[in-house]
Amino acid sequence: MFELRNVTKSYLTPKGRRYIFRDLSLAIPPGKNIGLIGRNGAGKSTLMRLLGGADIPDSGTIATDQSISWPVGLTGGFQGSMTGRENIKFVCRVYGATGDAMREKIRFVEEFAEIGNWIDEPIKTYSSGMRSRVAFGLSMAFDFDYYLIDEVMSVGDAQFKRKSTELFKDKLQKSKVVLVTHSMREVENLCDIVLHVRDGQVQIYEDVQEGIKAYKA
Template sequence: MAGENAISVTGLGVRFRRNRRGRRSIKAIFSSARRRTPKGEFWALRDVSFTVRPGESIGVVGRNGQGKSTLLKLVAGVLLPDEGTVEVSGGVAPLIEITGGFVGDLTVRENVRLTAGLHGMSRRQVTDRYDEIIEFAELEDFQDTPYRHLSNGMKVRLAFSVVSQLDHPILLVDEVLAVGDKAFREKCYARIDELLAGGRTLFFVSHREADLKRFCTRGLYIRDHRLALDAPISEVLEEYNGDNERS
């Protein structure tokens, strides 16, 4: 158990095959971490350690390809580490690859019930919150429309609306606020503010400095696939921006 921490990460490392982006064999998953990295593989993250206390708002920054989204997937349990441990206290509400898990031939109504159920909502909870989910997503006129006929913006609105209704204490967010129109982003901001005011823990990956400053008090800077800095978000952004200017 993670004890008093919401998230505890110790000596975390994960490696991928370059020619199979992220797809690893069972042999690779269970191989010894001490073994030399085989040809064609690389460490997406290595020797990453930190803790997150309940109610903290953490922003994760770094250049593309440094392992930020991989870190969120490890915390979410979507990926298994090759070395080290990830311990999470309580469930996670993952806004990661946000439209994943929806079924194209099912209607909006059917997808809400299916996806919310897969995330741990009871049938009663889904029924009680269904109208609010549809209203937030602005899909009142599309409830019986097959999911595959929705626009990309509609799909994102639906996914955010479902996941933000989960009661899990940890919210994982990966760049989803950069999607959609300005009006809907403001609704998302207000919803996240509401969740944070209720004591949720936020683990947030973004390239939008304004969003990081708005929601996060602390930052993690991933550089060269390792944790380069764990500090207040203003210090982390200053270091990150300085590296970008020098490169």
């Protein structure tokens, strides 16, 4: 379960401070695949980062007893001068995976990403597709209660996309997802509830179709 109490979040812009949420309070039901929907700039990605702990509120509290991933497939956190293997090791240490556990996760990412000897080259020499493959594999190497996805995954060619989708669906047998997307088809296929973000407020719809209808209104 996620519980937000009087959460305020703003960003400083050249035109002054912009408030995304003011005194937002929300209790999200447990054990649900969550779809975050709303217009561009509504605050969907901000809410996802707040739920995942990647961003902190100006004031208020966010509480959960669930383990939450970083955004699946995120490549921005890689250190370019380090090799793929070194980046994987770094993340393993951050999440407490050492010894055999670390070696297993490195092996998993190597086999999944299918980039061969490039795994021992600096990340800055990778193509965007190679970085995405390593990032997605690294996300899947760890088990979380919730996986965060900002927009639908797009990794590699058609065959690799199928492989990625199958692996992710397998993960969702035991875990849940927080999905930020503009694709209502993905919401229908993956989500149990909808959080509609609009005008600094969040409305929970336990009927997915009602949430989609509100979004389209």
